Amino acid sequence: MNSRFSVPEAELEKQREYAQLVKTVLNSRFPLSPPKAFVHTYGCQGNVADGERLQGMLMDMGYEFTDSPDKADFVLYNTCAIREHAEDRVYGNAGALKPIKKSNPDLIIALCGCMTQQASVAERLRKSFPFVDIVFGTHVSYKLPEFVYRVLCTGMRVIDITDSEGNIVEGLPVKRDGTFRAWVPIMYGCNNFCSYCIVPYVRGRERSRDFETVLNEVKELVKAGYKEITLLGQNVNSYNRDLPEEKRFPALLDAISRIDGDFIVRFMTSHPRDCTKELLDVMASSDKIAKHLHLPFQSGNDRVLKEMNRHYDRKKYLSLIDYAYSVMPELSITSDVIVGFPGETYEEFKDTLSLIEKVKYTSLFTFIFSPRPGTKAYDMPDDISREEKGRWFKELTDLQESIAGNRTASMKDKTYRVLVEGKAKGEGVLSGRTEGNVIIEFQGDESLIGTFVNVKVTEPKTWVVYGEYIG
Ligand code: SAH
Numbered sequence: 001m002n003s004r005f006s007v008p009e010a011e012l013e014k015q016r017e018y019a020q021l022v023k024t025v026l027n028s029r030f031p032l033s034p035p036k037a038f039v040h041t042y043g044c045q046g047n048v049a050d051g052e053r054l055q056g057m058l059m060d061m062g063y064e065f066t067d068s069p070d071k072a073d074f075v076l077y078n079t080c081a082i083r084e085h086a087e088d089r090v091y092g093n094a095g096a097l098k099p100i101k102k103s104n105p106d107l108i109i110a111l112c113g114c115m116t117q118q119a120s121v122a123e124r125l126r127k128s129f130p131f132v133d134i135v136f137g138t139h140v141s142y143k144l145p146e147f148v149y150r151v152l153c154t155g156m157r158v159i160d161i162t163d164s165e166g167n168i169v170e171g172l173p174v175k176r177d178g179t180f181r182a183w184v185p186i187m188y189g190c191n192n193f194c195s196y197c198i199v200p201y202v203r204g205r206e207r208s209r210d211f212e213t214v215l216n217e218v219k220e221l222v223k224a225g226y227k228e229i230t231l232l233g234q235n236v237n238s239y240n241r242d243l244p245e246e247k248r249f250p251a252l253l254d255a256i257s258r259i260d261g262d263f264i265v266r267f268m269t270s271h272p273r274d275c276t277k278e279l280l281d282v283m284a285s286s287d288k289i290a291k292h293l294h295l296p297f298q299s300g301n302d303r304v305l306k307e308m309n310r311h312y313d314r315k316k317y318l319s320l321i322d323y324a325y326s327v328m329p330e331l332s333i334t335s336d337v338i339v340g341f342p343g344e345t346y347e348e349f350k351d352t353l354s355l356i357e358k359v360k361y362t363s364l365f366t367f368i369f370s371p372r373p374g375t376k377a378y379d380m381p382d383d384i385s386r387e388e389k390g391r392w393f394k395e396l397t398d399l400q401e402s403i404a405g406n407r408t409a410s411m412k413d414k415t416y417r418v419l420v421e422g423k424a425k426g427e428g429v430l431s432g433r434t435e436g437n438v439i440i441e442f443q444g445d446e447s448l449i450g451t452f453v454n455v456k457v458t459e460p461k462t463w464v465v466y467g468e469y470i471g
Pocket residue numbers: 082083196197198233234235269270271296298336337338367368369370371372
């Protein structure tokens with residue numbers, strides 16, 4: 001364990017005691033049936049994994065869960081700060097709680113996560129959202145029991161956005177959202193400071209969980225019947241970067257792929273700077289590792305990449321892709337891309353289009369640059385209008401749509417192993433995903449949900465392919 005970052009056991013024990021104290025108070029206030037909590041997480045899977053721990057702590061405190069804030073006694077929004085739009089949604093949804101709190105003054109409202117870690121946001125919530133009872137940041141989330149106890153006992157607001165390098169908290173209770181897909185964080189924080197990105201400011205320094213702890217967690221999940229394990233980190237390729245090779249990410253992935261059982265493992269996100277041939281070789285070596293690589297490139301132009309502080313260039317990126325396809329011809333590659341970075345010209349943007357054409361992504365997450373206060377890019381001159389960026393964006397998404405359409409068209413008549421995820425629209429229709437992360441729909445019995453099945457593609461569309469269940 002990386003002791004520089006670990007939270008002392010005594011501190012966690014204290015929180016467990018607070019959880020029991022909260023439980024006692026709640027038992028007396030809700031003698032007939034347990035109080036209900038509504039938890040909603042915004043943002044990336046890393047945040048979702050945090051949300052599962054927040055739910056675990058609430059469960060320990062005696063809460064049950066509801067899917068509607070108006071039925072809740074406790075509402076928690078676990079927020080994201082990655083783009084302005086993400087924050088606006090939270091302000092909107094938090095504002096909508098005001099009348100609910102009016103009709104139920106005992107309702108406790110809490111906001112946490114990346115957005116609230118920012119001092120300016122916490123200040124705005126303090127001033128303009130007086131009905132929010134608890135505001136806490138990413139570094140103190142394990143103190144949720146203490147915060148709830150303080151509010152229950154004193155009725156006073158709690159605001160704690162203590163900044164730190166970050167920590168690693170092991171042993172928190174987890175209430176997972178799924179029964180066959182599980183998120184496993186392997187590292188937290190980020191040291192890259194890409195010039196547009198808020199994450200390093202709100203998540204602290206990069207730190208890795210212990211190799212054996214992660215391995216054991218995955219073993220337990222597989223034993224419990226989980227079929228898809230996704231390893232999470234902002235830059236998984238730098239997992240245990242300071243340790244010998246046998247503790248780094250390719251070794252971890254390799255060790256996980258050797259666990260007995262019927263499951264697949266995915267990971268995200270890979271940073272192209274730290275992605276190695278060795279990692280791609282490990283991916284190619286095992287059927288347990290999904291042939292899917294999420295490798296965000298952000299821009300296809302070297303000057304823009306430099307301004308973004310990404311530390312790789314187009315050539316290096318494309319050579320990784322070439323190698324990846326050479327060892328895994330069926331590989332499905334997805335990526336993130338930013339349109340309209342400050343100072344980007346249309347000519348430079350065309351390099352992004354040509355890169356997309358070369359790589360032939362299965363799908364892309366496309367974003368128009370959003371200035372984040374406190375980041376370097378926030379202060380960069382940006383004179384392309386929003387409308388113009390919107391036109392570029394449309395050009396990009398149109399291009400990707402035709403590439404994705406061609407890719408899915410080539411799936412016709414082939415058979416894929418699919419993890420069935422749930423029901424889709426339509427009588428008896430199920431939905432699942434291929435290893436390559438393509439959504440596939442077919443007729444089948446509900447009992448197949450959570451299992452691997454083989455599906456033959458009959459009718460590929462751009463974003464979803466239809467097929468028939470063949471066992
Ligand atoms: N750690 C991952 C990215 C996590 S954030 C990586 O480095 O690849 C997910 C995506 O959000 C980023 O890849 C980027 O495309 C997008 N993003 C981050 N900050 C943004 C901003 N300020 N404006 C627009 N998109 C942004």
